[in-house]
Amino acid sequence: MKLKQLTPLMVATGLTAMSGFAQAAELEVTVQNLTRGIYFTPILITAHSPDQQLFNVGEAASTELQAMAEGGDISGLETAVDAVSADTVANPAGGLLMPTAATTTTLSTMDGNTALSIVAMMLPTNDGFIGLNSWMIPEEPGTYTVYINAYDAGTEANDEIRGGGAPGAPGLPVPPPLEDLVGTGGSGVTSEITNATVHIHPGNLGDNDTEAGMSDIANTVQRWLNPVAMVTVTVSE
Amino acid sequence: MVIQKRFGLSLLVLSCLGLSACDFNDNDGAPAPAPTPPADVSYSYEVTVQNLTQGQPLSPVGVALHGDAVMWEVGMSASAALEVLAEGGDNSDFTAAEGVMASASGAGPIAPGSSETITVTVVNEPDMFISVATMLVNTNDAFAGITGHALGELEVNQSMTMVLPVLDAGTEANSEVAGTIPGPADGGEGYNADRDDADLVSFHPGVVSGEDGLTMSVLTAAHRFDNPAVKLTITRVE
Numbered sequence: 001m002k003l004k005q006l007t008p009l010m011v012a013t014g015l016t017a018m019s020g021f022a023q024a025a026e027l028e029v030t031v032q033n034l035t036r037g038i039y040f041t042p043i044l045i046t047a048h049s050p051d052q053q054l055f056n057v058g059e060a061a062s063t064e065l066q067a068m069a070e071g072g073d074i075s076g077l078e079t080a081v082d083a084v085s086a087d088t089v090a091n092p093a094g095g096l097l098m099p100t101a102a103t104t105t106t107l108s109t110m111d112g113n114t115a116l117s118i119v120a121m122m123l124p125t126n127d128g129f130i131g132l133n134s135w136m137i138p139e140e141p142g143t144y145t146v147y148i149n150a151y152d153a154g155t156e157a158n159d160e161i162r163g164g165g166a167p168g169a170p171g172l173p174v175p176p177p178l179e180d181l182v183g184t185g186g187s188g189v190t191s192e193i194t195n196a197t198v199h200i201h202p203g204n205l206g207d208n209d210t211e212a213g214m215s216d217i218a219n220t221v222q223r224w225l226n227p228v229a230m231v232t233v234t235v236s237e
Numbered sequence: 238m239v240i241q242k243r244f245g246l247s248l249l250v251l252s253c254l255g256l257s258a259c260d261f262n263d264n265d266g267a268p269a270p271a272p273t274p275p276a277d278v279s280y281s282y283e284v285t286v287q288n289l290t291q292g293q294p295l296s297p298v299g300v301a302l303h304g305d306a307v308m309w310e311v312g313m314s315a316s317a318a319l320e321v322l323a324e325g326g327d328n329s330d331f332t333a334a335e336g337v338m339a340s341a342s343g344a345g346p347i348a349p350g351s352s353e354t355i356t357v358t359v360v361n362e363p364d365m366f367i368s369v370a371t372m373l374v375n376t377n378d379a380f381a382g383i384t385g386h387a388l389g390e391l392e393v394n395q396s397m398t399m400v401l402p403v404l405d406a407g408t409e410a411n412s413e414v415a416g417t418i419p420g421p422a423d424g425g426e427g428y429n430a431d432r433d434d435a436d437l438v439s440f441h442p443g444v445v446s447g448e449d450g451l452t453m454s455v456l457t458a459a460h461r462f463d464n465p466a467v468k469l470t471i472t473r474v475e
Contacts, residue, residue: 034311034440036405100312100439203443207450219451220411223442225403225464230311 025109025137026236031092031118032102034147035228037221039098039178040130041072042091043120046081047109053134054081054117055198061153063167065119065198069129069153071165071173072121087113096123096177109137118148118231122224124172124182124217126160127153128201130229143234147227152201159188160205160215172216183210183218200226277360281475282388284369286343287352287468289400292459294420295381295467296326296372298343300357302365303336307385309438315406319370319438323380323406325419325427326372338362346374352468358475364389369469374420375460377413378406378434379441381467388473396472400465403441410434413444413454423455440464 027047033040046054054077055065064076078090092105097120118132131151138144152158156170162184163171170191174182189205206219217223286298299322301308308331309319318330332340339359347353359365370382381401391397405411410433419427445451448458 032311036407036411036435036439036442099435100437102312205450206445208445208452214450219445219449220413221442223445225441225443225462227402227440227464 023139024111027107027109027116027137028104028234028236029089029107029116030102030104030232031097032230032232033097033099033228034230035099035224037099037181037218038125038224038228039096039123040093040229041096041121041123042074043093043097043103043118044068044074044077044081044088044090045092045105045107045116045118046086046088047107047113047116047137048081048084048086049112050115050134050136052081052084052086052115054119055131055133055151055153057133057151057199058197060197061155066127066153066155066167068119069121069127070156070167070169072123073165074119077119085110085113096175116233122150122228123178124160124174124222125201125204126158126172127156129153132231137233138235141235141237143232146231146233148229148231149226150201150203150224150228152195152199154193154196154198157191157193158202159190160217161186161188162216181218181222183213183216185212186216187212187214189214278363279358279360279475280363280365280388280473281356281358282367282391283354283356283472283474284341284367285352285354285470285472286347286369286371288347288349288466289468290349290373290462290466292349293373293375293462293466294349295347296322296374297328297345298347298353298355298369298371299328299331300341300355301332301334301337301368302339302357302359302362302388303368304338305366305385305387306336308334308368308370309384309404311404311438311440313438314436315408315438319380320378320406320408320432321428322370323372323378324409324429326374327428328370331370338365343371347371356474367471371467373403373462373466375418375422375456376420376441376444377411377417378409379403379444380406383469386471388471391471391473393473393475396470398468398470401467401469402464403462403466405439405441407435407437407439408432411442411444413446413451413456415455418455422457422460
């Protein structure tokens with residue numbers, strides 16, 4: 001008898017705890033570019049339900065993720081997260097986030113949107129991006145720091161030479177601020193995609209010949225070691 | 238746990254009683270003895286630095302205790318003292334920087350795989366912050382460290398361990414050219430007051446080496462590294 005009475009009580013307590021966990025929150029989110037010479041294209045910061053994901057390591061990228069990773073276009077991902085009632089900030093830096101620069105934004109999350117994801121393309125790369133994948137937003141007020149890594153969308157060969165940013169177009173998009181920072185005349189590092197799923201980026205190879213060689217990327221500056229970005233999240237009372 | 242707490246509480250109560258008894262006895266008209274100043278309290282920390290790289294000796298480690306401040310920040314220009322450390326492995330300006338209240342230096346370079354323990358002590362300062370820095374000597378200006386890390390919460394015999402990424406002081410281009418690297422890979426120049434790089438501290442992009450296409454580099458694959466490069470343990474011993 002006592003056991004039976006206890007069980008519904010425990011379930012009820014569990015439910016209360018869960019609904020508390022899923023409550024709305026006020027967040028301040030800072031994304032800092034830690035790299036020596038990589039630029040981040042417009043950043044997408046989104047809080048969503050934990051059963052949604054922008055990408056998964058080992059799985060093929062969505063077409064929306066591909067558009068972000070190859071050309072920095074976050075509009076498709078924005079539409080997709082809006083459709084699942086996510087709370088989103090698009091492009092908080094108002095364009096490119098320079099090496100070592102930081103951008104801060106606030107984000108009010110609705111009940112249930114307890115997972116935080118952040119993506120942005122890395123330039124110059126073919127389809128490299130910074131990725132925070134469904135990080136659970138802590139319930140307890142405080143400041144939390146997360147270091148995030150560089151991923152390869154697996155949708156474009158890392159030829160490392162000038163080209164386009166449209167999905168499927170080979171080569172690196174080179175927007176005006178990078179015009180003088182990216183070389184020309186490279187023969188192309190590779191034309192093969194050896195892993196067509198999202199994976200940790202192998203890094204840029206680059207070379208030290210700005211007018212020829214294999215790559216249009218500068219090897220002493222436009223490389224990186226993980227992590228590539230620091231995310232600081234402050235959860236308000 | 239509960240028993241220990243109660244025992245501690247009763248001891249505390251007893252000692253209070255003892256003290257008030259003493260005070261009472263002193264109040265008999267005789268001049269009170271001059272109050273003895275509280276005994277000095279030393280706060281001593283053992284800083285153990287282990288080199289996790291395959292081919293980057295670490296320069297003698299600089300350890301500094303100071304107030305709530307940082308000695309560098311990603312995205313900011315490096316101080317002259319940090320530049321001297323990161324380009325040439327000389328920690329003397331770093332450990333003597335303004336605001337440093339206690340400092341210590343490692344005895345010598347730390348070889349790959351090896352570690353060294355350095356002790357630093359401060360008196361009557363329970364809420365210090367620590368900065369630790371060391372150069373990866375076979376680079377132009379790579380260093381690893383922590384800065385402005387709070388020690389106030391650390392109890393005696395408690396320790397904290399962290400692994401550190403490699404940072405780029407941003408004060409010297411990562412050319413890897415002969416004559417620009419002070420470590421044994423080159424035996425070149427260390428500190429140079431010129432700043433010919435981004436002039437911003439960042440995470441390090443890694444060394445390229447001649448074997449990976451940087452034709453002018455004196456480095457080889459043996460000098461490459463990835464994060465983390467250093468393991469750091471801080472233990473409060475007093």
